[in-house]
Amino acid sequence: MSTPHALPFSKLEALGNDFMLVDARSRPFDPDAATIRTWADRHHGVGFDQLLILRPADDPDPICRIEIRNGDGGEAEQCGNGMRAVALWLHDRGEARHHFALETLGGPIEIRMDGPDVISASLGLPDFTPAAVGLRQVDAFPWQVDVDGHAVEAYGASLGNPHLLVLTDTAPDAADLVRLGERLGRHQLLERGANVGLARVESPDRVLLRVFERGAGPTLACGSGAAAAAAMLIELGRVDSPVEIVQPGGSLVVNWPGNGQAISATGPARHVFEGVIPWPTRNRSTTK
DSSP states (O other), X not given: OOOOEEEEEEEEEETTEEEEEEEOSSSOOOOOHHHHHHHHXXXXXXXXXXXXXXXXXXXXXXXXXXXXXXXXXXXXXXXXXHHHHHHHHHHHTTXXXXXXXXXXXXXXXXXXXXXXXXXXXXXXXXXXXXXXXXXXXXXXXXXXXXXXXXEEEEEEEESSSEEEEEEOSSOOOHHXXXXXXXXXXXXXXXXXXXXXXXXXXXXXXXXXXXXXXXXXXXXXXXXXXXXXXXXXXXXXXXXXXXXXXXXXXXXXXXXXXXXXXXXXXXXXXXXXXXXXXXXXXXXXXXXX
16 A cells, blocks of 8 residues: 655635646646545535646647546536636746646637736637537537426537536526536436536626536536636627626626637636645555
8 A cells, every 4th residue: 555645735716616736747646536526525625626637738838738627526628717726826836927828628728817816718619519518319509408397498508518508587596506407417418418507698798697517516606607608698699798707606707709719708716725635545555
């Protein structure tokens, strides 16, 4: 059995969407799903929505590659809030300045730093096809689906990770979000599951949103979910660009010029604390 040693980590948050960051660019680090779930537990662990693991980039331009693991241990392709948190962490350590690139499973991310409260992450090109969302047997959105005996109309978009959006005439309700997230986000027609947003358009420049994140559940904010919701609503002609997306944890400003253009989300990030945790954990005999 390997002797545990102190693994340093950083705790960060962006609009209450919180993260444990581990820099594994020069050390072996491959936690299993059970370990991640233990660390994500808010009573017995560090407590977080996602674990962000920094690894050497595969391409020469990005500073690093970020492996994103949800609180349930599964891997995510994209995380808009997490990328702003990583950007702040790199900037504070002198590894990044005003404009730089990061690498994720969902594609490259362009970062613009104008201070800790004004960090922009360009999340790529929205794709509104059911195939991109991983939705089988559906030709086009909106998707008409039965949820607990009620007809629901869902829109979809991919930003490297899959998103569904349901519109409501009232303020998004937390209980409704959980019901829709559990039913829609894990629907049998979805190849990889999906993040589910519940949104109310208040005006052409303001939207209320709650997101049930795949692998994490309801979170205070979801950066890619906010960007995807904005893109869908802009495409539908319901809002303009830029648009403020208001979530329980705060607001993001999303800018999307239109088809063929990258979408960006701008907002804050914050360092919470530094810590150490034993690694490898006792139930692991080796590291990879």
